[in-house]
Amino acid sequence: MRTFTYSRAGTLDEAVRSLTGNPGARPVAGGTNLLDLMKADAMRPAHLIDISRLPLDRIEDTADGGLRLGALARNADTAYDDRVQTRYPMLSKAILAGASAQLRNMATNGGNLLQRTRCYYFYDSGTACNKREPGSGCGAITGVNRIHAILGASEHCIATHPSDMCVALAALDATVQVLGPKGARAIPFAAFHRLPGDTPHLDTTLAADEIITAIDLPPQGFARHSTYLKVRERASYAFALVSVAAALEIEDGTIRAARLALGGVAHKPWRDGQAEAMLVGKPAQAESFSPAARAILRDAKGFEHNAFKIELAERAILRALAEAAGVEHP
Amino acid sequence: MPQSTGRASVAAAPAPPPEEIPVTLTVNGVERTLRVAPWTSLLDALRLHLDLTGTKKGCDHGQCGACTVLVDGRRINACLTLAVMQDGRAVTTIEGLARGETLHPLQEAFIEHDAFQCGYCTPGQICSAVGLLSEGKAKTADEIRELMSGNLCRCGAYPNIVAAIRQVMEADRG
Secondary structure, three states, X not given: OOOOEEEEOOOXXXXXXXXXXXXXXXXXXXXXXXXXXXXXXXXXXXXXXXXXXXXXXXXXXXXXXXXXXXXXXXXXXXXXXXXXXXXXXXXXXXXXXXXXXXXXXXXXXXXXXXXXOOOHHHHOOOOOEOOOOOOOOEOOOOOOOOOOOOOOOEOOEXXXXXXXXXXXXXXXXXXXXXXXXXXXXXXXXXXXXXXXXXOOOOOEOOOOOOEEEEEEEOXXXXXXXXXXXXXXXXXXXXXXXXXXXXXXXXXXXXXXXXEEEEEOOOOOOEOOHHHHHOOOOOEOOHHHOHHHHHHHOOOOOOOOOOOHHHHHHHHHHHHHHHHHHOOXXX | OOOOOOHHHOOOOOOOOOOOEEEEEEXXXXXXXXXXXXXXXXXXXXXXXXXXXXXXXXXXXXXXXXXXXXXXXXXXXXXXXXXXXXXXXXXXXXXXXXXXXEOOHHHHHHHHOOOOOOOOOHHHHHXXXXXXXXXXXXXXXXXXXXHOOOOOOOOOOHHHHHHHHHHHHHHHHO
16 A cells, blocks of 8 residues: 555544645545555545544434435444334345445445445556546456446446445435535435546546535335345345346335336446336336336447346346335246 | 546655554553554554454455454454554454453354364454344344355355354354
8 A cells, every 4th residue: 555644533624624625635434445445556545534533423314304324324334223224125225235244334324425436447557447547548348347337338437336325325316415615515316426428537526625424315215115136246245237226106006106226237326217207107017117127228238248237137127126016026 | 657647546746654653452451552654454453563463364355354353342344444543442353252261152163163174264254253243133044144244264164154153143042
């Protein structure tokens, strides 16, 4: 690891001040991804600001009937929180599908949103990667690309976002609360992560001097009809090849609202309003799901080693929707 | 390699190494003060500064679990946290589990069930299992397997590891 300096922020304002005008500085909380990337020399901050002891670790009810997840609450504490398990079971399931028990004890909610791709080329500083070294090229497009994107990729980057938690947060329409030198702002979850385009070094719309303070969940948690399905290379402790967060609101056997988010397929959790709209008004039965599954994948494009993900995603969507609806999966 | 231009990879200008930082840890019940460089992992602090080599360095990337220790009673990967970040906290390593000559029940159970071959992953497996039992989320063998998935065993002693943990879990439950 390269050398760096370290300080601990006593207050949130102090942390924001230390980041402002200091592009070599990065906040560290759980450290599980950042320190790993620093060991790999894929990230090289000159200064770490330890924000892990700031009082942003609470999980609290909000006035509108939703739930506020503190940015520094640990992933394990969030997944096992009674309110999360009861009101947002899809989120709890998604968090517990990710990483290991040890990592979930360390990793924070804010850090989960900011974790970076596990693209092999991003991690290997001896190869070309536009995300790590803008302008150097993309090793994955013509290289080994089994774990890479099938949706929303660009000629500059085909990396995927690795988080499970974020797929559920996307489906729930969460809001990311952040604080920067100009004050606080709220970022809708769909606008937090971005597609690579020609600036793949930017994973999110968070500014370098902003800090995530909380993630707000709206009141509708789809507790009765939702699930998170993860397909991966081994039974546990592996990143998703494809994952699906599926949530339905069902009234008298008819779908009244639908949410569908995919993980492991794009640079951000993938949603498609058109596909979701195709489910609304349909009977909550297996026959209703295929058109939406095909619609969300209509622009999917495979590369040499990952074309299998297109059919895998379609099948995973059908299974997840059946599970969410509580009907037999054919 | 081209010079970095993105904020994702801002190179540190050549500078003298930063000062070492004093850190106080209560390790296996004993308060220890040491001076570490900012980039010293908790794992390296335990092994290199405190000579507690029971905690193993396997992958050093949080993938194998050999470095699992308990910080304030919770299991974590010691390779993915900085010693300075744990200042003031209580760390329990494999060396701190026995009471004198009396082994921890999990240590006894690992011996009884032959839950290791080469033994390199064993300190991490046992510390992880201590954490698992205090978390209290696993009730079945499948749940033990799922919640122990952060600890790899290249010798493949998994069935015996699960049996050992299960025995202690059921004895605890009475």
